[in-house]
Amino acid sequence: MRVVHPESLEEAQEIARDAGRTACYVAGATALQLLWANGGAKPDILIDLGGVAELKDVLAESGHVRIGGLTTLSDVASDEGLQTGAPMLAHAIGSVAGPAVRNLATIGGNIANRNGCLLPVLLALEARLVIFRSGEMRDIALGDWLRETPTATDIVCAVNVLASGDDAVWIHRKVGLRRAFTPSVVAVAGVVHLDNGRFDTCRIAVGGGVVPPSRLVLTEQALQGRRIASCDWASASETILSEVEAPDDLFRSGAYRRKAAAGTIVHALQMKLGGVADHVHADPPPPTLAREEIELGKQMLPDRWFTRPDMPEKVDATLSYLTDVREDGMLVGRILRAGVPHARLVSIDVSAAEALPGVAAVVTHRDIRGENGFGIVFQDQPALCHDKVRYAGDPVAAVAAVDAATAEAALGLIRVEYEPLPLVDDPEIALESQSAAVHEHGNVQTELHLDRGDIEAGFLEAAHVVEEIYEMPRQMHGFLETEGGFARLEADGTLHVAAGGQHNYRDRMQLSRILGIPEERIRVTSSPTGGAFGGKDELTVQPALALLALKSGKAVRLHLDRTESVLAGTKRNPMRLRMRTGCDKDGRLVAQEVDLVSDSGAYASLSPGVLETALEHAAGPYVIDNIRTRGRLAYTNNGVGGAFRGFGANQMTFAVECQMDRLAALCGQSPDDIRRRNLRKPGMPGYLGQRVSLTERCDEMLEAAMTSRLWSCERGLSPDGADYVGVGMALSYQGNGLGTIPHDEGGGVLRLAGDGRIEALLGLDELGQGLHAAIVSQVADFVGCARDDVRPITGDTLLAPDSGSTTASRGSYVLWNTARRTAPEFVRRMTAVAGSLLGKDPQDLCLVAGGIADRRSNSGDLLISYVDLAAALDPADRPSVSTHFAFPKTEHDGGNARYIFAFGATIARVAVSRATGEARVLDLDLHTAAGPVIDVASYLGQMEGGAIQGLGYTLLEDSLMRDGAYLTTNLDTYMMPGIADTAERMSVFAQESLDEGDDLGPRGVGELGIASVTPAIVNAVGDAIGYWPSRSPLSPEAILDHMETMQ
């Protein structure tokens, strides 16, 4: 690609004309990367308009504002003349892309692309364009220009808009897939002039995304001359509905776009013309704390608030992640993905790739010396495919080359012949016996049944039955650091594989099995990593990295870009869940039937465990005597499912907690009454009949939920008529640990290091959750030293022992129990060595901040610092204490059952837009009971972060697939919550007590934050509009359709 820099319009146009379609103008260039990533052709020549000086300025004069085409959007929006003359445009620019993009993108580029969401705004401002065409300037109305056939040689030199004047009001609204930095669903704009209480001239326009930009002439005519006070808004709305042209796309129907346009235009006009200000939903009153409850935060608990040990280097950007490692001579790896969802692999020819200069190694299944299969439970996933491919992200080969471009070129030279097989993409159809088989043994990966009591008799007793099908999306983990890392052969021949993970010893075992190399010859580093949430629990890029390093004999780095991460990575299993629940006239649950189908995708990974965990939570914290559940997990050719925070429990809780509110409504009971009547009591067996641990807090969480301040906030129709507001709650009941069946052990080491730091060695991973903060907190507590005296050593098989996986909310117990079990002996040995060094009785010594002190002294003076003590000791004499233990389990053997549970309640206040059907979370209160809070900041972070990941799951996120291909391939269309989408206010509370005799310590909270957010939000929507959506992410269209029936 060549970039030319003309200095005049004439020169620019000449180049464009001569080059034809192989050249394109470019200004800010912000649209190009996405265009190219989506398959847009790269031109041979970019014609940089930046040197054409006359195109950059904003000039406000006599009723007009003239904006140079090369003015960046941020410069346009901040121009004072524009803010005065065309405030609507300044406002609208704030809804285009994101702030950093607006610092480069130009208004001319936005117009020239013809689909920008500014076009309706410019149409409403009667914009005229100054176009340079065929060597001369032309002045042309924007509307006329849009109707012309686009010519690639036109240059948008300037745009002139009418200043609105004082007698006009303007409206603008962009409806998107989320609240900011979003593709446009539809954008509306209008300028209305008034004359003595009547509409004078009106200019109203729509556009944005797939909606053709156009003025709504019929609507304008219908309003013109009308008296505002007696305007027939319903008729205006009808006119808009019939006039807006809007096609369907992947995300929203044309019908929805029309309704949202009509709704937003009418509502905005009513508000502006009526002089009604947007209603600001008031802050809720301060919380009243339940008994033994604390509110978490730096302000509320200053004495318990500590800087996390990992925070400075993260904030300073000095932390080196495993994908940041760069070394001289390091090769760059790339993986060839199948690209087809289901096919027999006929042949692979890598000879041309191998012959490409700069290529150091090409690996295929032929390079695998061990077992070509991996998977935490079932080893059904090939490291590199050999006989068939089962999803488009299946790896077929990998390349290591001197740089990324060479590796990329080499991928293109690998010839793979496929013989297509029938696509299996619907899990329900996959389960039918005549379906094509994804795996030899068929598509039923797991089928689970549980029958208890007499379900028919139970339903006969029921006065009310709610039956609903809940459909849940394929949520992406969305860790910001995509999968990657490096691998190399160390000087002693050890293979070192470093890539973000959640259980390095298991990764090592799996690699050993694939590579045919003993485990002790492999070192796995698995953290720090930039987020995981379950998505790095299974192996990701480690096999390819290892094979490339082995074959090339060199260090290799490899980092998936987002699109490849989307394609290859596991996701939350999409589920379709039919739940039928009956209660008697008093609200007592009498029977429940559950039928769950989960899409495993091409391989099992941890999807069987997710299914099992979902079913284990099928009654939530409630007692139902008569139950029948069936769960089926289907192999398909879709993307692979697997572990994701919540692990099936949050999906099931969505259904259970919504059933409760719906039954309550049928019984005429409150959400409180029906829950209290059915809540399990401490000491009862768990859902599977298993013995469960002490410290149950269901009653306390229900109490906290029902006394929440949010119930007293204003509800119903907001004063400005914009929203229906509702409050909803849901209980959390989240199992901890892997359950009875999987092997589950933990342990660690506490030792004095040579530099005087007290090291805690744990094979867990710092994924962002605050592991290191929790370690220093617990060690300091049990040992008596300061937090700064402690150094966590984690995430590396070379450096720390196996502590089990950093999953299933189990890490907290492991580190707490390690500190508890090692600290007394460590302290004994420390005082012993210090005593003999100082000539003092060890009994008189204790460990304090910085060193050893005399326990009888009040001075706080150190007798010897840890630094001096360590220096004075031979390495062999420095205290080191290790422990190893089984994770606490129950005895149950009739299925995988949890022993430990954490408890919570989520209360949500939600505003449902009458114009668009969008739900916006105003308040989230999270009450929790999970034992002692180890580290306040980390606990708060887990709850807040989990809650907003759950908010995304409820309102925004779905990885769309069609024919085995992802349609949402990057963060431009996969909508994770942005800062504008988060709950406006959020508070987190904790009850820390444990029952007498409970020696299990702090419960894990990694999954508690997400546990019941979805049903709390949906129940709030139910409270607001009497309709409980059963599909997440919630469909604004379905909500809008329901609200139409409410009028």
Place this chain on the structure above:
Amino acid sequence: MSCAPVSFSLNGVERTLDVAAETRLSEILRDLLSLTASKVACGVGRCGACTVLMNGKPVNACLVMAWQIEGADIVSPEGLDILPETRIVRQAMTEENAFQCGYCAPGFVTVLVSLLHNEPEADLSRIKATLEGNICRCTGYHSIVRGAQAAAEAVRAERSKVS
């Protein structure tokens, strides 16, 4: 691929590199210069992890191509403490434990430093609007907003001390 020299200032040091015109700034920093403080998490300008300052303004380094930085002044997170507000912002974000995995932190901090350098009076809604281009998956944003508000107050306190 034809390479051509491009000259720019990076963290106060003049540089000239021979690169293809369409090489992205994110790649220049991370892969050619091994400056890995700025991250890449989407590559299409939708997450803000790669934010750097170009001529004083935050831009997505993944959207900027080599030909666009000719003569430009680039500040990456490695050189951000050229701005006096950086120390204050970083301290406030650290004390608030604003981040979790930290991968988004360089981008957020760069945007915040730039905002508070130019608009120390920025209020909550201005802060939130300015951070709309940055995605964080771990925190749910509340800790970031708390840290940003504390940073804004600290910057204002510092300015009032100086004046």
